[in-house]
Amino acid sequence: MSELPAVAFEFEVVVILRAGRRVLDQITALIPAAGITVVSGRSGAGKTTLLRLCNRLEVPDEGTVSYRGQPLDELDPLVLRRRVGMVFQRPTPFPGSVADNLAVAHPEATTQELSTALTRVAMDPGLLGQDARTLSGGELQRMCLARTLVTQPETLLLDEPTSALDAQPKQIFERTARDLADQGITIIWVTHDDAQASRVADRTYQLRDGHLTRAAEGTRP
Amino acid sequence: MNDTVSWLGLAVSLLLVVVAAGISWWQRLGLQRQIIIAAARALAQLLLVGAALTLVISPGRSIWWSWLWVAAMIGYASSVVRRRAPEVPHLLTLALASFGAAAVVTLGVLFGLHVFPLTGRTLVPIAGMMVGNSMTATVLAGRRLTDELRDKRDEVEARLALGQASRQAATPYVRAALRAALTPQIETTKATGLVFLPGAMTGLILAGVAPLQAVLVQAVVMFLVLGATATTTVVIALGLVRRLFTPDHRLMYLPTPVDH
Numbered sequence: 001m002s003e004l005p006a007v008a009f010e011f012e013v014v015v016i017l018r019a020g021r022r023v024l025d026q027i028t029a030l031i032p033a034a035g036i037t038v039v040s041g042r043s044g045a046g047k048t049t050l051l052r053l054c055n056r057l058e059v060p061d062e063g064t065v066s067y068r069g070q071p072l073d074e075l076d077p078l079v080l081r082r083r084v085g086m087v088f089q090r091p092t093p094f095p096g097s098v099a100d101n102l103a104v105a106h107p108e109a110t111t112q113e114l115s116t117a118l119t120r121v122a123m124d125p126g127l128l129g130q131d132a133r134t135l136s137g138g139e140l141q142r143m144c145l146a147r148t149l150v151t152q153p154e155t156l157l158l159d160e161p162t163s164a165l166d167a168q169p170k171q172i173f174e175r176t177a178r179d180l181a182d183q184g185i186t187i188i189w190v191t192h193d194d195a196q197a198s199r200v201a202d203r204t205y206q207l208r209d210g211h212l213t214r215a216a217e218g219t220r221p
Numbered sequence: 222m223n224d225t226v227s228w229l230g231l232a233v234s235l236l237l238v239v240v241a242a243g244i245s246w247w248q249r250l251g252l253q254r255q256i257i258i259a260a261a262r263a264l265a266q267l268l269l270v271g272a273a274l275t276l277v278i279s280p281g282r283s284i285w286w287s288w289l290w291v292a293a294m295i296g297y298a299s300s301v302v303r304r305r306a307p308e309v310p311h312l313l314t315l316a317l318a319s320f321g322a323a324a325v326v327t328l329g330v331l332f333g334l335h336v337f338p339l340t341g342r343t344l345v346p347i348a349g350m351m352v353g354n355s356m357t358a359t360v361l362a363g364r365r366l367t368d369e370l371r372d373k374r375d376e377v378e379a380r381l382a383l384g385q386a387s388r389q390a391a392t393p394y395v396r397a398a399l400r401a402a403l404t405p406q407i408e409t410t411k412a413t414g415l416v417f418l419p420g421a422m423t424g425l426i427l428a429g430v431a432p433l434q435a436v437l438v439q440a441v442v443m444f445l446v447l448g449a450t451a452t453t454t455v456v457i458a459l460g461l462v463r464r465l466f467t468p469d470h471r472l473m474y475l476p477t478p479v480d481h
Binding site: 147 | 375376378379380381382383384385386393469470471
């Protein structure tokens, strides 16, 4: 972990406008590279937008976002998105088997590599041949996480990934994310669930009225 | 070639329009007015076109008039496509490009390889068949692709988030749109001759041309339409992908049709 720059993302007076409203209002913040950073806030506060700025699915109307010291607009977005993976709020299976889904991320990946990706998210590699759309909600979301891991990202953006899950699959997902963070993957986790924030966060930011403030450090036991 | 329709014959055929309007009245469909307006409009348009065509393709007239006619047809067809699918962004320029490309391909083959001699008499109707018959598929391809990318935005962005380039991320949806747009034409081509006798052939036979000759012309026209449809739809689809994604591989905001 020592060779990693301490800062993953840097926001400099970032503004996002929607129909004249400032969804993000001059956000200036440093997101550390280590561990799990949680961004909490109510629905509609702009959390998802903030996350989408990090892999350039959106670009700011004003200001700059940098990743590991480099402004994002100077980086090839396709390379950036393989370094900074994202799991969306709703699982998005592609047609076909679990293996087909994982192969979208890396068509030349071997079965061994695909199996490893499943193992990393606590899924049985025996599921590779199964139609992705027959998986349970929890498995589906972890498959999406595994699919992202196939690109071997340094950073994961998690956009309320457990909001549709029951307690047990939610717990498995949280444990999986913690394991990945312990393996050195930077995680930025957006949630409106304060209890979850306190379970998983190494540090928490609060997004409110377009402003991002540092809320707490190390709430995790 | 004496089997021509007289003005009286035309007037008598209007009885069929009366039958259609009568059925609408009897079944209380409320379509009588529309049926009569449609028939009158079609007749007026055809007469106008007939008069203009007589001028454009009369012997001795420069072929440039025919080319001008073709260009005007492409322009008009593009504006029709645009009006039929207002929810598809940038459709006017894309339709112009797609009909232009189809013209180059189809007219290039048919006239460049001397399937027909290049005269006003052949150029105008051939280009008309090409444009007219590929219009619906062009609208369908543009509309379907826009719908797919809007409705499956989550999926598209998941692909982009895995580092796929926009062209690659759009591929499954481009395929779906092209299949949907081309399938009706393929079905029509398959059924030709068995289920229905197409217009060009019927017209030729009625005008006294030998059936075999009419069949050959019709076959060429069918292939022309198939080639034109495939060309216009692929140009529309790939052009739309370029317009609906930013150069840095983001999917633009696509309003739902009700927003219009």
